[in-house]
Amino acid sequence: MSGAMVTVLEFVGIYVFATSGALLAVHKGFDAVGIVILALLTALGGGILRDLIIGDTPPAAFTNVAYLVIPLVAAVVTFFAHPLVRRLTFTVLVFDAAGLGLFCVTGTLKALDFHLGPVQAVLLGITTAVGGGVLRDITARETPALLVVDTELYAIPAAVGAVMVAVAHEADLATPVVAAGAATFAFLFRVVAMVRHWTAPSAWEPRRRQD
Amino acid sequence: MSGAMVTVLEFVGIYVFATSGALLAVHKGFDAVGIVILALLTALGGGILRDLIIGDTPPAAFTNVAYLVIPLVAAVVTFFAHPLVRRLTFTVLVFDAAGLGLFCVTGTLKALDFHLGPVQAVLLGITTAVGGGVLRDITARETPALLVVDTELYAIPAAVGAVMVAVAHEADLATPVVAAGAATFAFLFRVVAMVRHWTAPSAWEPRRRQD
Amino acid sequence: MSGAMVTVLEFVGIYVFATSGALLAVHKGFDAVGIVILALLTALGGGILRDLIIGDTPPAAFTNVAYLVIPLVAAVVTFFAHPLVRRLTFTVLVFDAAGLGLFCVTGTLKALDFHLGPVQAVLLGITTAVGGGVLRDITARETPALLVVDTELYAIPAAVGAVMVAVAHEADLATPVVAAGAATFAFLFRVVAMVRHWTAPSAWEPRRRQD
Numbered sequence: 001m002s003g004a005m006v007t008v009l010e011f012v013g014i015y016v017f018a019t020s021g022a023l024l025a026v027h028k029g030f031d032a033v034g035i036v037i038l039a040l041l042t043a044l045g046g047g048i049l050r051d052l053i054i055g056d057t058p059p060a061a062f063t064n065v066a067y068l069v070i071p072l073v074a075a076v077v078t079f080f081a082h083p084l085v086r087r088l089t090f091t092v093l094v095f096d097a098a099g100l101g102l103f104c105v106t107g108t109l110k111a112l113d114f115h116l117g118p119v120q121a122v123l124l125g126i127t128t129a130v131g132g133g134v135l136r137d138i139t140a141r142e143t144p145a146l147l148v149v150d151t152e153l154y155a156i157p158a159a160v161g162a163v164m165v166a167v168a169h170e171a172d173l174a175t176p177v178v179a180a181g182a183a184t185f186a187f188l189f190r191v192v193a194m195v196r197h198w199t200a201p202s203a204w205e206p207r208r209r210q211d
Numbered sequence: 212m213s214g215a216m217v218t219v220l221e222f223v224g225i226y227v228f229a230t231s232g233a234l235l236a237v238h239k240g241f242d243a244v245g246i247v248i249l250a251l252l253t254a255l256g257g258g259i260l261r262d263l264i265i266g267d268t269p270p271a272a273f274t275n276v277a278y279l280v281i282p283l284v285a286a287v288v289t290f291f292a293h294p295l296v297r298r299l300t301f302t303v304l305v306f307d308a309a310g311l312g313l314f315c316v317t318g319t320l321k322a323l324d325f326h327l328g329p330v331q332a333v334l335l336g337i338t339t340a341v342g343g344g345v346l347r348d349i350t351a352r353e354t355p356a357l358l359v360v361d362t363e364l365y366a367i368p369a370a371v372g373a374v375m376v377a378v379a380h381e382a383d384l385a386t387p388v389v390a391a392g393a394a395t396f397a398f399l400f401r402v403v404a405m406v407r408h409w410t411a412p413s414a415w416e417p418r419r420r421q422d
Numbered sequence: 423m424s425g426a427m428v429t430v431l432e433f434v435g436i437y438v439f440a441t442s443g444a445l446l447a448v449h450k451g452f453d454a455v456g457i458v459i460l461a462l463l464t465a466l467g468g469g470i471l472r473d474l475i476i477g478d479t480p481p482a483a484f485t486n487v488a489y490l491v492i493p494l495v496a497a498v499v500t501f502f503a504h505p506l507v508r509r510l511t512f513t514v515l516v517f518d519a520a521g522l523g524l525f526c527v528t529g530t531l532k533a534l535d536f537h538l539g540p541v542q543a544v545l546l547g548i549t550t551a552v553g554g555g556v557l558r559d560i561t562a563r564e565t566p567a568l569l570v571v572d573t574e575l576y577a578i579p580a581a582v583g584a585v586m587v588a589v590a591h592e593a594d595l596a597t598p599v600v601a602a603g604a605a606t607f608a609f610l611f612r613v614v615a616m617v618r619h620w621t622a623p624s625a626w627e628p629r630r631r632q633d
Contacts, residue, residue: 069330
């Protein structure tokens, strides 16, 4: 991936993550402050958690003012145009999947850059991609969508993208093309999971024992 | 503001923030441990978040034992005297507003000291002032008061105080007098918002479309 | 305590903490992703909070892959064998008490190593021992067990163990034997509190005033 393209995708991902936070705030009847807070938290929470853990302070979200302005714009747009935004739900979810694919890869790469082991980097890649959504749900007093049984796969595609990058890195093959491929794969995996309603299993129930 | 006066105000703010945490714990029927935890979290959570983000570890809350002892005293006092403390609700809210005014200014100034940009510093100033209350509400399983429509302005006065300081800093005018003025303005703004029941708007509802 | 014994106990503690997170996820009907997330968060959350606060990044949980693999194993075992694990509830609680005793001591010692004051070190020792459970409950949308009145003492035994170590350290007596004694005392205190149903008091209610 070229640097410019990564930046554009990153801004799109942040915008869409922020929109999902703002939409939840509107849905819960929160006020303008709540809309802004959930937009910022959803867009930036995952990356901030990652950067605090790897010790890169201040986190990237605080180094470029665009990272703060973009969620604020998303909050303002959602504040006024939420009926329209809601009608575009599927479009928003597709862009959200693009953000998921991108952030699981960039998060893993950044952790590897900071010399974390591959397993740790995978965990931080997933955290980057899904952490903001978990913080959004906790703050809005929703059970995190990630945990419940009837939501389509979200963390699993992120995990697959992160593992692909970490394996490529261990094999000294982490080229931009491989990174782009992993991000695309995670993105498509998430989209197909949505369309086909793929979900993760709940705990295994032994039949005999429960009777 | 003179250093001694800032310290006194800071201690008062911490005491009152801790009291609001302890009162919520009593209201929810939590035990003594819950009262202490919510007192500490409310009083120190915002500053700890700010310091972790700017990379000033250990956070200020862990450098001076008074920062821990004051919330513990507030917890003990509330444990025994909560009926009395509750009767002083308006007084507590006024001191809470003083804490809000002070912490949005000192938080912004500290972030600027650590060379963060003005927008980032404003966000961290607001975080310092309101972060503890959000952590208090999340931990006690309340919807954060900050997000809901029918609570009087709280984050907005903090934002105004933080913006005043950041603008003054950019114009090289961040003198102690300006800082004191910004803190006082945020304090009075909050008090008037309480008295007049000013609230933030919820998302804009287009009339035609909803009919 | 010898180094090898501490490591074994630490691994047992992490495994049992992870199991408590995984069991809660099964109980709430969460999916496999939820089981893994709660296992990791419960096992590692307290230590990660401590390390972020003292500034030891990346946190210890990210430096040894065993710290991540053990909770994953606990999640898989619980996923398949949760009816069996549940039948062992008391055994799990006893091992959990062992983890509590160990982590309140090792957390306090690590904070003292990083030159925090004794009061601060005690607070971080308690955070190490109970932080993961609080994060587990918040994420699963339960009121933290620690806060509610009808749960047996949990933070108090951790606090006693932490205070014993901090006092010994201030008196230059923090030998491995003392540390082992403090951990054992906290462990036994927690077990007795469970068996005898010792709870912390809720806020003091003045009889006359309420009439």
